[in-house]
Amino acid sequence: MDNLLQIIIDHYNYWIVIILMMIGFYVVIARGNLVKKLVGLNIFQTSVFLLYISVGNVMGGTAPILVSEAAEARPDAQVLYTNPLTSVLILTAIVVGVATTSLGLALVVRIKESYGTMEEDEIIDMDQAEDKAERDRLRGPTPEEIAEGHPS
Amino acid sequence: MTLVIDVFLFLFLMITAVAMARMNSLFGVVMMSGIYSLLSAALFMVMDAPDVAFTEAAVGAGISTVLMLGTLALVGRVQKPALRRHHFAALGIVIVTGIALAYGTYDLPAFGDADNPVQTSTVTERYVDVSGREIGIPNIVTSVLASYRGYDTLGETVVVFTAAVAVLVLLGRARRRGVTGEERESDLQ
Numbered sequence: 278m279d280n281l282l283q284i285i286i287d288h289y290n291y292w293i294v295i296i297l298m299m300i301g302f303y304v305v306i307a308r309g310n311l312v313k314k315l316v317g318l319n320i321f322q323t324s325v326f327l328l329y330i331s332v333g334n335v336m337g338g339t340a341p342i343l344v345s346e347a348a349e350a351r352p353d354a355q356v357l358y359t360n361p362l363t364s365v366l367i368l369t370a371i372v373v374g375v376a377t378t379s380l381g382l383a384l385v386v387r388i389k390e391s392y393g394t395m396e397e398d399e400i401i402d403m404d405q406a407e408d409k410a411e412r413d414r415l416r417g418p419t420p421e422e423i424a425e426g427h428p429s
Numbered sequence: 430m431t432l433v434i435d436v437f438l439f440l441f442l443m444i445t446a447v448a449m450a451r452m453n454s455l456f457g458v459v460m461m462s463g464i465y466s467l468l469s470a471a472l473f474m475v476m477d478a479p480d481v482a483f484t485e486a487a488v489g490a491g492i493s494t495v496l497m498l499g500t501l502a503l504v505g506r507v508q509k510p511a512l513r514r515h516h517f518a519a520l521g522i523v524i525v526t527g528i529a530l531a532y533g534t535y536d537l538p539a540f541g542d543a544d545n546p547v548q549t550s551t552v553t554e555r556y557v558d559v560s561g562r563e564i565g566i567p568n569i570v571t572s573v574l575a576s577y578r579g580y581d582t583l584g585e586t587v588v589v590f591t592a593a594v595a596v597l598v599l600l601g602r603a604r605r606r607g608v609t610g611e612e613r614e615s616d617l618q
Binding site: 286287295296298299300304309310317319327331332333334336337338339340341342343357365375376377379382386387 | 443447449462479480516519537557581
């Protein structure tokens with residue numbers, strides 16, 4: 278029982294992050310609206326950031342900013358810093374994430390202009406209808422149509 | 430105390446995320462995503478990563494929300510209600526993936542463990558010990574980001590620049606010609 282409690286305390290943070298990640302994943306695959314999909318991608322992305330920062334966190338540590346020299350001069354004052362490297366990685370990832378989000382949103386605006394909709398299923402239907410029309414045009418009239426006597 | 434705040438913020442995050450998944454009004458979804466970013470910024474602060482918290486609050490809660498609102502102004506804010514038929518397959522995939530990932534966490538070090546391999550690696554120790562003397566900036570994150578890994582930051586700037594150019598190309602073209610999809614189709618016929 279103690280063991281189980283220890284496992285939960287050790288891992289609850291990761292589990293909650295995974296739940297958030299899966300909510301984002303669900304939004305991306307189950308919702309047809311393109312803006313909603315991008316929001317789901319953002320949820321997913323933020324949960325990855327949270328995972329990284331969780332790994333770098335140290336209980337009883339302090340932010341990775343060097344404490345003043347007066348405090349450092351004392352030999353017994355071994356300061357415990359939270360890991361700076363995870364923060365550096367995630368700083369880069371946040372900025373790049375916004376760049377990709379804005380590119381995605383620009384694509385949504387273009388799709389809306391061209392198709393008049395931003396629902397995935399409607400766009401697929403329109404594409405398929407267009408493909409079918411193209412195939413019919415290339416193939417020319419079918420034998421039945423010629424037999425019936427109106428060639429186009 | 431930190432633990433309690435941590436758990437509460439995570440709970441709020443989950444509630445916000447579920448609300449976003451269920452909502453049909455896109456304006457509401459965008460507003461909720463701003464709240465979500467702000468909550469995660471608070472969580473970064475609790476987990477001792479102030480630099481990430483500032484960036485998330487400014488970029489995630491600020492710029493992202495503004496960009497999404499701008500998009501909604503162009504594309505409209507109504508979403509067709511979600512289709513029922515997708516749901517079970519999607520839910521199944523999500524649950525299986527989630528369980529696989531949760532199984533993977535057993536190999537991760539315990540949360541907040543000071544002996545965790547990330548923490549005891551020589552790279553981390555070197556940055557913590559020497560960066561203050563070498564660079565002269567108390568903030569280790571800044572030293573690493575701007576000096577030790579300055580070329581990475583330059584690369585990041587290139588990515589942002591490329592995205593900005595792509596957005597301008599995508600949006601600028603249609604604006605200049607003033608052509609919408611239907612008009613172009615009628616041109617072709």
